[in-house]
Amino acid sequence: MRIDFTLNNSAERAARYLTWMPSPLRMRLLDTLPAPSGVTVTLSESRQANGGSIRYSLTENGRFASTLKVVLPTNGTSVTVYVRGNYGKPSQTDGDVSIVVKEGNKVLGTLPVMVRIRKNANVLTAGERDRFVAAMAQLNNRGTGRFADFRLMHVAGRADDQAHGGPGFLPWHRAYLLDLERELQAIDPSVALPYWRFDRPSPNVFTPEFMGLADALGTVAFGPSNPLQFWATDGVQGVARRLIGPNPATTASSFVSKEAATLALGSVYRNFRVMQGDPHGNAHVQYFGGSISSIPTAAKDPLFFLLHCNVDRLWAKWQAKNNRFDGAVAAAYDSGPTPTSLLAGHNLGDSLWPWNGIVTSPRPSTAPGGPMALSPCVAAPGVSPLVMHMLDYKGLVSSGAKLGFDYDDI
Amino acid sequence: MPTSKTSRKAGVVRKNGSAKKTTTAATKRTVTKKPSAAADALRGGTSLAKAKPEALIQALLQLGNAVLDDRDAFNGVMRILGDTAADHDLRNKVLSSVQGLTFDPVRFAPHRPAYMKTLRALRTDANSELRQRAFGLLARENDPDTQAMLISGLEDAGKAMLPPEKALQLLSYDPHAGAYAVAHKIEQAPPNPLARREALRVLAADAGSVKLFEQVLGDKSESTEVRQLAASALNHLAPKRMQDTARGMAMDPTESDEIKTLCLTALANFGDPEVLAQDTELQAQVERYQGDADDASSLKLAAANLKQRYT
Numbered sequence: 026m027r028i029d030f031t032l033n034n035s036a037e038r039a040a041r042y043l044t045w046m047p048s049p050l051r052m053r054l055l056d057t058l059p060a061p062s063g064v065t066v067t068l069s070e071s072r073q074a075n076g077g078s079i080r081y082s083l084t085e086n087g088r089f090a091s092t093l094k095v096v097l098p099t100n101g102t103s104v105t106v107y108v109r110g111n112y113g114k115p116s117q118t119d120g121d122v123s124i125v126v127k128e129g130n131k132v133l134g135t136l137p138v139m140v141r142i143r144k145n146a147n148v149l150t151a152g153e154r155d156r157f158v159a160a161m162a163q164l165n166n167r168g169t170g171r172f173a174d175f176r177l178m179h180v181a182g183r184a185d186d187q188a189h190g191g192p193g194f195l196p197w198h199r200a201y202l203l204d205l206e207r208e209l210q211a212i213d214p215s216v217a218l219p220y221w222r223f224d225r226p227s228p229n230v231f232t233p234e235f236m237g238l239a240d241a242l243g244t245v246a247f248g249p250s251n252p253l254q255f256w257a258t259d260g261v262q263g264v265a266r267r268l269i270g271p272n273p274a275t276t277a278s279s280f281v282s283k284e285a286a287t288l289a290l291g292s293v294y295r296n297f298r299v300m301q302g303d304p305h306g307n308a309h310v311q312y313f314g315g316s317i318s319s320i321p322t323a324a325k326d327p328l329f330f331l332l333h334c335n336v337d338r339l340w341a342k343w344q345a346k347n348n349r350f351d352g353a354v355a356a357a358y359d360s361g362p363t364p365t366s367l368l369a370g371h372n373l374g375d376s377l378w379p380w381n382g383i384v385t386s387p388r389p390s391t392a393p394g395g396p397m398a399l400s401p402c403v404a405a406p407g408v409s410p411l412v413m414h415m416l417d418y419k420g421l422v423s424s425g426a427k428l429g430f431d432y433d434d435i
Numbered sequence: 436m437p438t439s440k441t442s443r444k445a446g447v448v449r450k451n452g453s454a455k456k457t458t459t460a461a462t463k464r465t466v467t468k469k470p471s472a473a474a475d476a477l478r479g480g481t482s483l484a485k486a487k488p489e490a491l492i493q494a495l496l497q498l499g500n501a502v503l504d505d506r507d508a509f510n511g512v513m514r515i516l517g518d519t520a521a522d523h524d525l526r527n528k529v530l531s532s533v534q535g536l537t538f539d540p541v542r543f544a545p546h547r548p549a550y551m552k553t554l555r556a557l558r559t560d561a562n563s564e565l566r567q568r569a570f571g572l573l574a575r576e577n578d579p580d581t582q583a584m585l586i587s588g589l590e591d592a593g594k595a596m597l598p599p600e601k602a603l604q605l606l607s608y609d610p611h612a613g614a615y616a617v618a619h620k621i622e623q624a625p626p627n628p629l630a631r632r633e634a635l636r637v638l639a640a641d642a643g644s645v646k647l648f649e650q651v652l653g654d655k656s657e658s659t660e661v662r663q664l665a666a667s668a669l670n671h672l673a674p675k676r677m678q679d680t681a682r683g684m685a686m687d688p689t690e691s692d693e694i695k696t697l698c699l700t701a702l703a704n705f706g707d708p709e710v711l712a713q714d715t716e717l718q719a720q721v722e723r724y725q726g727d728a729d730d731a732s733s734l735k736l737a738a739a740n741l742k743q744r745y746t
Contacts, residue, residue, distance in 0.1 A: 166705065190540060249659070250700055262668055301538065314568055
């Protein structure tokens with residue numbers, strides 16, 4: 026007797042990743058003798074040291090617990106339960122926690138999974154850090170890889186208007202990070218984007234092994250085992266980043282608003298989104314000059330993605346604090362007087378450039394990168410996301426809207 | 436003269452790109468607040484010279500992006516930036532704050548011409564930090580006039596507004612800046628080691644410099660930093676040759692651990708897994724590094740990463 030598992034509606038290894046939100050886990054018995062009452066099994070977890078932790082429930086919105094008893098039919102019919110990461114206990118390595126199915130003391134099947142969560146870059150393990158920088162370096166592939174598309178999405182002109190020219194600033198960057206993260210996961214599925222808490226000192230981020238150390242001239246040095254030493258963008262070698270404010274390794278800038286102040290901007294999106302200036306804009310310019318301090322070049326610096334991951338996390342925290350996941354709630358977004366009155370790309374029902382492929386005015390004349398990368402774990406947001414698809418990232422309004430990422434403290 | 440009714444506005448972009456004024460809770464708070472003397476000074480109500488630098492910065496911080504909706508206040512900010520008699524630290528902080536405003540590009544757009552004009556003026560400012568930052572901000576816009584000034588300063592030191600290493604670094608933002616000739620000259624006869632390093636960085640985008648980088652990478656008398664730069668340049672310009680070179684250097688017992696680590700990292704991240712899987716000689720060396728090197732060493736880590744690539 027053994028168990029056949031299907032996680033996230035897939036039997037593929039690439040789908041064995043969890044967040045804090047429920048994932049469907051389908052099980053069926055194989056090679057078993059008929060029994061009219063079925064076989065009662067117990068689901069539990071097997072954790073490696075410091076590994077992730079998981080919880081189970083019979084229903085998606087039910088009570089999740091460390092163990093779950095389920096009756097599996099012997100005729101091969103599947104039973105679906107739900108599994109999610111145990112909040113506060115994310116994984117550190119791929120497969121460091123396993124779904125275990127037992128009948129009594131007999132193990133019928135195990136399935137290694139990962140509770141893959143976006144974490145504070147300052148507390149990553151060396152392994153998590155190294156896997157992230159390796160995936161970034163390989164995605165960039167000496168400036169010739171897929172990363173070039175991400176560079177070309179974040180430039181001046183009409184592209185700038187799409188990314189920064191209105192209330193779509195936060196949804197656009199959420200889609201942008203999601204697309205990049207999925208591309209990184211295609212290289213190494215254990216990678217999640219880390220975030221830089223720019224309102225706190227981050228000594229472990231600004232090291233030769235991670236985001237590098239800038240010298241007085243503004244040239245960033247990486248250690249010999251850090252593949253980011255081969256970083257190149259647009260034919261230009263290396264990363265230019267010069268300290269012009271406090272050193273973020275040791276001191277938080279007084280010009281960059283603290284998280285609490287950002288979350289206190291108000292419960293209405295229109296008020297909250299002034300964070301585009303501070304802390305977002307200030308985080309770009311108050312610590313460093315160099316690429317990261319100008320929109321046309323910011324995405325040349327890998328640190329940019331850690332910065333924006335924190336901007337996205339702040340939005341996610343604000344959403345959680347004020348229950349602003351539903352686009353139908355007026356305060357959840359800054360819609361115009363009519364559904365189409367804002368610049369295309371900023372109305373709630375608009376498709377997002379460049380994933381929509383639209384290259385006619387007012388959209389930019391090119392759409393680098395093609396459609397949004399798909400995830401083996403979730404179906405949303407599809408290849409051409411809308412602004413509204415970015416709001417319900419946890420699938421709280423509609424479970425099918427989950428985008429497949431979560432933060433370690435939300 | 437504008438009054439304290441200038442509000443914090445979350446600009447909503449209409450189809451025509453104009454900003455719609457929206458009043459927020461924060462606005463209401465601002466409206467009822469008496470303006471500080473510094474904020475008044477920013478708007479031209481009183482002399483800037485009489486305001487304390489810290490108070491001006493505070494006023495700017497309080498205004499935040501709302502300064503973009505207050506032309507008089509923005510002009511006051513530009514006046515501080517351009518005022519050579521003003522406190523340099525204040526001017527540098529103001530420059531950072533204004534640059535932060537550019538991350539709200541639609542609202543910043545009406546002020547952009549004034550900002551660019553101020554930046555161009557700052558290129559000849561007496562304060563070297565402001566000068567350097569203005570050149571940097573304009574170089575990142577691939578501003579041709581700025582690039583021409585940088586090249587001119589490299590060709591004739593008498594015209595230089597920045598040290599050569601900084602000028603070269605800023606020129607490296609744009610491979611089409613036309614700086615290869617002067618970079619070659621400086622690489623051959625560098626005024627200092629940093630200038631040579633930055634000249635090499637400019638040339639890292641030059642397809643005609645492959646041999647130069649092979650030579651630098653192979654020269655054990657060069658610093659690790661410069662050899663690292665050469666490896667990166669070669670990896671970009673001629674990836675196959677870099678892979679071959681990296682393999683040879685990774686196996687070379689006379690190479691430093693740092694260079695061997697660098698080479699293993701290049702192979703692990705950019706090597707062809709099929710080629711690596713067939714290279715038993717390299718694999719044996721990788722096993723030795725894993726066995727011999729100190730547990731915490733970068734060499735051991737790089738060896739482990741490479742092994743993952745072919746297993």
